[in-house]
Amino acid sequence: MLSQIRNRFALSEKGAKDFCKGVFWTVWLDVALMLPAVYVFLYLQDWIRPVFNPEATIAHGICYYGLLGIAFMAVMYVIAVFQYRSTYTCVYDESANRRISLTEKLRKLPLAFFGEKNLSDLTATIMDDCTELEHTFSHAVPQLIASLLSILLITIGMAFYDWALTLALFWVVPISLAVIVLSKRKLHKQNRTNYLNKREVTEQIQEGLDTIQEIKSYHQEAAYLNGLDEKIDKYEHQLTRSELLMGIAVNGSQSILKLGLASVIIVGASLVASGQTELFTYLIFMVIGSRIYTPINEVLNNLAALFYLDVRIDRMKEMEAMPVQHGEKSFNPNGYDIRFDHVSFSYEKGKQVLDNVSFTARQGEITALVGPSGSGKSTAAKLVARFWDATAGHITLGGTDISGIEPESLLKCFSIVFQDVTLFNTSVMENIRIGKREATDEEVRRVARLARCDEFVLKMPQGYQTVIGENGETLSGGERQRISIARALLKDAPIVLLDEATASLDVENETKIQAGISELIKHKTVLIIAHRMRTIAHADKIVVLKDGHVAETGNPEELKKQNGLFCQMMKRQVVRA
Numbered sequence: 001m002l003s004q005i006r007n008r009f010a011l012s013e014k015g016a017k018d019f020c021k022g023v024f025w026t027v028w029l030d031v032a033l034m035l036p037a038v039y040v041f042l043y044l045q046d047w048i049r050p051v052f053n054p055e056a057t058i059a060h061g062i063c064y065y066g067l068l069g070i071a072f073m074a075v076m077y078v079i080a081v082f083q084y085r086s087t088y089t090c091v092y093d094e095s096a097n098r099r100i101s102l103t104e105k106l107r108k109l110p111l112a113f114f115g116e117k118n119l120s121d122l123t124a125t126i127m128d129d130c131t132e133l134e135h136t137f138s139h140a141v142p143q144l145i146a147s148l149l150s151i152l153l154i155t156i157g158m159a160f161y162d163w164a165l166t167l168a169l170f171w172v173v174p175i176s177l178a179v180i181v182l183s184k185r186k187l188h189k190q191n192r193t194n195y196l197n198k199r200e201v202t203e204q205i206q207e208g209l210d211t212i213q214e215i216k217s218y219h220q221e222a223a224y225l226n227g228l229d230e231k232i233d234k235y236e237h238q239l240t241r242s243e244l245l246m247g248i249a250v251n252g253s254q255s256i257l258k259l260g261l262a263s264v265i266i267v268g269a270s271l272v273a274s275g276q277t278e279l280f281t282y283l284i285f286m287v288i289g290s291r292i293y294t295p296i297n298e299v300l301n302n303l304a305a306l307f308y309l310d311v312r313i314d315r316m317k318e319m320e321a322m323p324v325q326h327g328e329k330s331f332n333p334n335g336y337d338i339r340f341d342h343v344s345f346s347y348e349k350g351k352q353v354l355d356n357v358s359f360t361a362r363q364g365e366i367t368a369l370v371g372p373s374g375s376g377k378s379t380a381a382k383l384v385a386r387f388w389d390a391t392a393g394h395i396t397l398g399g400t401d402i403s404g405i406e407p408e409s410l411l412k413c414f415s416i417v418f419q420d421v422t423l424f425n426t427s428v429m430e431n432i433r434i435g436k437r438e439a440t441d442e443e444v445r446r447v448a449r450l451a452r453c454d455e456f457v458l459k460m461p462q463g464y465q466t467v468i469g470e471n472g473e474t475l476s477g478g479e480r481q482r483i484s485i486a487r488a489l490l491k492d493a494p495i496v497l498l499d500e501a502t503a504s505l506d507v508e509n510e511t512k513i514q515a516g517i518s519e520l521i522k523h524k525t526v527l528i529i530a531h532r533m534r535t536i537a538h539a540d541k542i543v544v545l546k547d548g549h550v551a552e553t554g555n556p557e558e559l560k561k562q563n564g565l566f567c568q569m570m571k572r573q574v575v576r577a
């Protein structure tokens with residue numbers, strides 16, 4: 001039972017237990033909420049009956065009813081506290097845990113996942129869907145189950161008292177629920193479309209914000225806004241349609257419920273007139289009839305959330321089912337040689353990016369990957385760090401196959417400098433410290449000097465404490481790159497990946513930070529990707545890639561003599577220079 005609840009609602013084991021507790025206490029709360037009606041019943045039975053029956057006497061005085069009222073209120077209060085704790089507090093805990101586990105899950109997914117998914121979609125799943133599920137599980141699902149159970153209990157109890165009036169009061173409940181169940185399929189479909197349309201609008205807005213520079217510089221504002229307008233119109237149109245359908249279903253169902261009280265009045269009147277029911281019983285059923293449908297009405301008001309439930313749960317399950325990258329946390333490599341052994345890889349089925357690539361990058365040497373644009377150089381570098389997993393062949397690090405090493409543990413061995421540097425909206429000091437969290441300010445300054453950051457940082461108003469804006473917007477490309485090199489220097493990992501690390505620097509700046517890079521790569525396994533031939537002039541080994549396979553390998557002198565692709569690339573650059 002518990003595991004079925006877990007699967008159905010994508011809950012943790014504790015969440016499923018709490019959910020059952022929540023339903024239990026909500027049933028009791030629904031029953032307890034009938035206590036005012038019971039109180040009125042007891043009072044009327046005792047004090048009003050003598051009016052209709054002169055032989056009857058009043059059994060309890062006003063003090064008794066005062067104390068009884070207090071006792072009923074205390075019972076309701078205690079049950080409400082338990083219900084609140086078991087439903088709301090636990091749901092918020094479950095929601096927090098769900099967000100953490102989804103974020104943990106994302107951390108373990110291969111980068112390929114993020115390439116295929118829209119990031120605003122992922123954020124919406126972690127934040128919006130969790131919030132909506134929180135609301136549904138605190139306000140709708142336990143209430144729905146509990147109100148069905150409590151109505152069943154109350155119906156059985158009342159049937160013993162007067163079955164004919166009970167029937168008059170409750171015949172509407174199955175019909176009202178049937179209306180909802182019958183419209184569920186249609187509404188579910190509508191809500192799914194709403195959800196997808198909303199995501200489309202969010203994605204379009206996100207894309208507009210990400211590409212605002214291009215939109216403005218190519219005067220695409222009108223085209224962009226027209227596209228956005230179309231998507232918003234589609235979303236609104238669909239929303240209005242589903243709200244209308246929802247309104248018809250919910251109001252229809254609520255109206256049917258109201259017929260229950262009307263039928264009690266009519267049936268009760270005829271039963272009283274024919275002497276089959278006491279007037280007093282008739283009054284009692286009318287009092288109860290005015291309150292009995294409240295829990296169902298509340299559930300109906302939250303129906304939209306209930307119908308969205310499956311769509312959101314499906315999204316969660318989809319994320320939770322994504323295959324994560326596994327591996328051993330601790331590994332003892334025999335040195336840090338990197339070996340590609342017949343490695344093939346494709347991002348999409350049928351489009352081979354690397355084809356049977358084999359080479360070794362030795363520790364203490366600089367291995368350069370060169371080749372025409374799109375030949376697979378960056379892809380090869382990313383496979384080494386397990387950003388993606390090879391589709392065939394093996395990559396080993398110090399003799400250990402990296403597919404058996406946990407990606408986070410593996411990445412501890414790497415200092416990586418990419419062409420696209422990501423900076424955080426914090427100080428220069430903290431941006432560099434990302435390389436080694438526990439580094440002292442002095443250590444950070446030392447590597448910053450080596451990477452030639454001093455030259456621009458000391459001119460900033462607060463020096464190393466200057467906040468550099470979102471993704472370092474206040475810095476030039478070269479300055480951003482120098483911060484990234486300082487980070488890598490601070491990390492001081494045994495393997496260094498430089499992917500177009502100095503691409504955004506002019507020749508003067510590149511020469512300046514060459515000292516920093518020389519320091520960074522000393523005694524390390526270095527894999528370097530660069531288009532400029534002067535950047536790789538000191539490489540010990542060059543691997544030339546062409547269309548995803550190794551075209552040539554050797555040291556620069558050997559390759560020059562071969563007069564192959566490498567030689568042609570050298571000549572072209574000399575001519576251009």
Ligand SMILES: Nc1ncnc2c1ncn2[C@@H]1O[C@H](COP(=O)(O)OP(=O)(O)OP(=O)(O)O)[C@@H](O)[C@H]1O
Nearest residue numbers: 115347348353371372373374375376377378379380
């Ligand atoms: N995330 C991705 N999804 C799908 N295809 C990709 C992805 N990244 C790269 N590719 C494709 O893989 C091929 C190799 O790309 P890669 O970036 O490895 O080449 P490169 O040699 O580093 O190119 P460049 O010198 O221009 O940076 C290209 O055809 C590219 O379009």
